[in-house]
Amino acid sequence: MTNAAALSDSSNFALRQLRILLDEGRFAADQRLPPERHLAAQIGIGRRALRRALEVLEAEGRIWRHQGKGTFLGPRPVHTETGLEELSNRTNPLEVMDVRLEIEPILARLASLRASNGDVERLLHLAEKTASSSDADGYELWDSALHRAIAEAAGNSLLLAIFDMIDRIRQDTNWQVLRERARSKDRLSAYVEQHRRVIAAISQREAHAAERAMREHLEAVRESLLRVMTSPVADEDGRAHETINDTKSELRHGT
Amino acid sequence: MTNAAALSDSSNFALRQLRILLDEGRFAADQRLPPERHLAAQIGIGRRALRRALEVLEAEGRIWRHQGKGTFLGPRPVHTETGLEELSNRTNPLEVMDVRLEIEPILARLASLRASNGDVERLLHLAEKTASSSDADGYELWDSALHRAIAEAAGNSLLLAIFDMIDRIRQDTNWQVLRERARSKDRLSAYVEQHRRVIAAISQREAHAAERAMREHLEAVRESLLRVMTSPVADEDGRAHETINDTKSELRHGT
DNA sequence: GGCTCGAACCAATTTGCAAATGGTTTCATG
DNA sequence: CATGAAACCATTTGCAAATTGGTTCGAGCC
Incomplete structure (x- = not known):
């Protein structure tokens, strides 16, 4: 033994x-x-x-x-703290995407039930901003604000804290490279349309539709993330290689 | 002005x-x-x-x-950190219960899809422990371990971290009084049976059933929590008063 | 050569302390 | 009685020293 x-x-x-x-x-x-x-x-x-x-x-x-x-x-105490870095090391982009796919449709549904008219107005305003932002960086900013506004409109401070936790992990780590590659012009316009559907369902208080629209939106995001991670890309020398290897070496994996 | x-x-x-x-x-x-x-x-x-x-x-x-x-x-920066105390002050037992009702069925569903045989064995063992624990304190301990084991079996470290966050808030604050009053002998036996159904569904890989069983279990827990918070209770002097007022004064409400 | 030991050094963490700073009280003064 | 200076309190920050596990190195010993 x-x-x-x-x-x-x-x-x-x-x-x-x-x-x-x-x-x-x-x-x-x-x-x-x-x-x-x-x-x-x-x-x-x-x-x-x-x-x-x-x-x-x-x-x-x-x-x-x-x-x-x-x-x-005794046994090593479980690392139950909400250390952001620790979490960033233990998780990975696909896990985060899975969690977003579980949580955010819930938030959209709750938002459709509890959003005030002021909330809806704010969502519409943010949706305009995402639609009218030309560069990808600007889009990213407004998109982030929009998703958070939906989380706020859901009216549950604990769920909002959970959303923030996920969002910080998504932004904090060095997965930025992925996101940069994951947003192309045509995809962004599709996202804008999906946003519209989510907000429309929320404003019309259609809980089920809001949940489904958000899920469809995130599934599209997830798919584009997957495509970026698995498809080969050519660097300046023209040599193609699997980008998954690049990103993997960038991620600091825990034990 | x-x-x-x-x-x-x-x-x-x-x-x-x-x-x-x-x-x-x-x-x-x-x-x-x-x-x-x-x-x-x-x-x-x-x-x-x-x-x-x-x-x-x-x-x-x-x-x-x-x-x-x-x-x-400038304006005071928003306290967006995952400070446990801060969160405990901002949220309340019903919010936490709402979130559990959203999250844990998801965990049960994922567990039914991804749990290893070892995981299932562990769940069965923990279920036995909860069933055989006579005193309420012992039940609480094993129940907590069981719910966390399900969260572990779901196989997503980020979701597990979220579960831990909720669980710590549930345990950390001074809502203990509520929980003590919320568990009576007859209810515990009902909980044990509900646990069995959840675990059975997980072990048989019935995702939908696992999700539903967990939701039903938590709805029962939620109902008993509600009953405890709204029903009058008699203290030693025999005077009845709304317990909701007691607990409210115990909670430290944030701004 | 291989192993052990001590020493030294490295890296992460804790601890203690002093300084800085807002919050509060005290007191002399006009 | 308001003012202002000073003193004191409470919290935070910064830093240096000590502590402690992790690692390397060299002398000594089978």
Whole structure:
């Protein structure tokens, strides 16, 4: 079971000593063990041997360590915080798109039920802006504002916070490259028309239609994202290569 | 419009001077103004007079201040971070329940599509635990673990993070009182049966059924929450009063 | 040669402290 | 009694030192 057989004698001795220490419960659960330097001196072995023993224990899940913090008993605590960077590393563009496809139709439906007339007016205004923005950068800005306005109109602050979380991940990371390539002139005009349908359904209080229109819009976005990620593209030298590899190397993948 | 008329002469002078400073654009937008002590000396008035002038400007929304940080131009930046406390203050139990009703059926559906056999085994094990836990506290623990396991089985780390966010808000705040009152013996047994149906649908890969079963379960939970919040309850003195008022006073409502 | 150990260095984190800054109170003064 | 200066409080920021796991290097020892 353990790879202790591959360890040296002193490491093995350290491992036995450590197991005794842990088993006898001298250290309460979730408590920090003494620093490696102390522990090594206490057991009477070198730090290197100790560390190899600790590696085994960590692999077994009995302890966990973190640089600068220390060595702790028990399983590594789940990283349940809403650290934006951490999340950006763990997720990927397709996951984000999947979540948008689940959440935003809900928001559109709720918006159709709860939007005030002022909200609707604002949506119409934003839709105009997206339609009239010539450059892609401008479109991106107004599009983002429009989607958020729909989320606001849904009238649930927690859902709005969730939307913001997704939106920040979408914008924060280095997937910008993808988005840049994903928006071409003809697609943008299609998006504008889809926006119109969503807003029309909201203003006419047609919950089902709003939900469906938003889903169709996001499916179109998703499809164009997929196409961009999988289709080959030619760089300046004219050599074609899979862009998926490019973007993958740009993403910092967590463990 | 302004309440400058109620200010003293020196404060009024300070206000005029400050308006000039702000209007002439010597300080860029979002920039920090000099500390009050410096500014007061610069204008040649006392700090108290300056502060009263700043209060006016802050009420007008032209500046915002924060202890330890400084005084800044422009409107107070929106607190768009995922601060758990902030969110807990802005939302309320019914909103959270609404969101759970939207999100968790999705998670159940995805789980039915993507859960591994190991995941299903784990769900069954957790369902047993919830069923066999006698006291309400124990049930709460296993129930929470079960719902999270379903979210994990859905296989989307971003959705999982969203679930965790909701779950932390649900647990973090002082709504515990509500939950304690919301679980009675008979209801728990109903919940156990509903759990069984959800897990059965997941294990049989019936996406639609899983989604519906989860929605029905959460609707039951929501109903019991509503009942607890609206029904009168008798305290030790035997006096009945609306519990909604109790809980409302416990919640810290944001602006 | 291979292994161990100690030392040194690197990197991440925590801690402690001082300074800065808005918020508040106190007090002498005219 | 309002003013203004000073003092004090509370929060935030910045920085340096200490702590601690992670890594490298070289001497010494089978």
